């Protein structure tokens with residue numbers, strides 16, 4: 306028997322999601338930008354998916370953009386904002402434990418003349434609003450702090466950070482990839498200006514993600530090409546991907562409170578058993594309901610991983 310526990314890395318595609326996608330991979334075809342009936346049918350499915358996702362995260366449909374991955378969304382957010390607002394200042398703040406899609410993008414910007422501060426989390430895995438405040442300068446144009454860390458699963462105080470930055474007119478991006486479908490949030494209530502998402506973390510297909518860009522925020526495009534995504538993100542639309550992403554999100558957020566609670570209970574049960582065997586939890590419990598990041602004394606992580614793999618446990 307094999308046991309897969311690496312859901313933060315990727316989730317299996319849900320059968321219902323595949324069923325929703327299949328017609329757009331087989332029976333229906335055409336380019337969603339074409340004005341003939343084949344194209345219009347594809348476009349209707351694309352826009353229906355956009356409306357559904359926007360409604361579920363709490364934004365206007367014109368504020369949600371389909372992209373190819375969480376990685377692209379993060380690259381677009383950081384590079385697009387840095388480029389557009391560089392006349393205003395050249396300082397950017399990111400947390401030091403962002404996903405490489407943010408960290409390496411920040412390094413790229415550093416190599417191109419931007420000044421980047423990498424904020425350290427506290428010992429329990431949280432970025433404090435005070436530390437953000439202390440790092441701001443009159444040159445700060447952008448702050449990027451993830452909602453849920455992909456390794457320790459800890460939840461960051463986005464609402465407080467957003468309130469601070471809104472007051473100072475500094476743009477706030479958050480990588481929401483690990484939070485979507487697991488935390489019950491409303492994007493307007495959080496107050497972020499941009500937020501990145503990925504479909505394959507919520508039982509949707511790989512190769513599709515999203516970026517929320519609040520109305521009024523200016524951003525440079527990452528890709529040059531056609532006029533897709535309201536002229537902001539070129540490339541023929543991945544309609545089946547968008548349909549799958551929206552279906553996956555719909556299924557995840559239905560009864561999100563109950564499913565997240567059930568997930569948390571299972572996690573706590575496992576953690577309880579492992580703690581009795583002598584493991585330690587990294588970070589506190591203010592974290593993703595399905596995340597457990599643990600260590601054992603004197604056992605290197607790599608050795609543990611290889612041995613668990615031999616036992617069929619991922």
Ligand SMILES: Cc1ncc(COP(=O)(O)O)c(C=O)c1O
Nearest residue numbers: 374375376404406455482483503
């Ligand atoms: C927090 C976070 N951001 C971004 C990504 C990248 O998303 P994608 O795999 O869709 O490029 C991941 C996936 O590992 C992630 O966990």
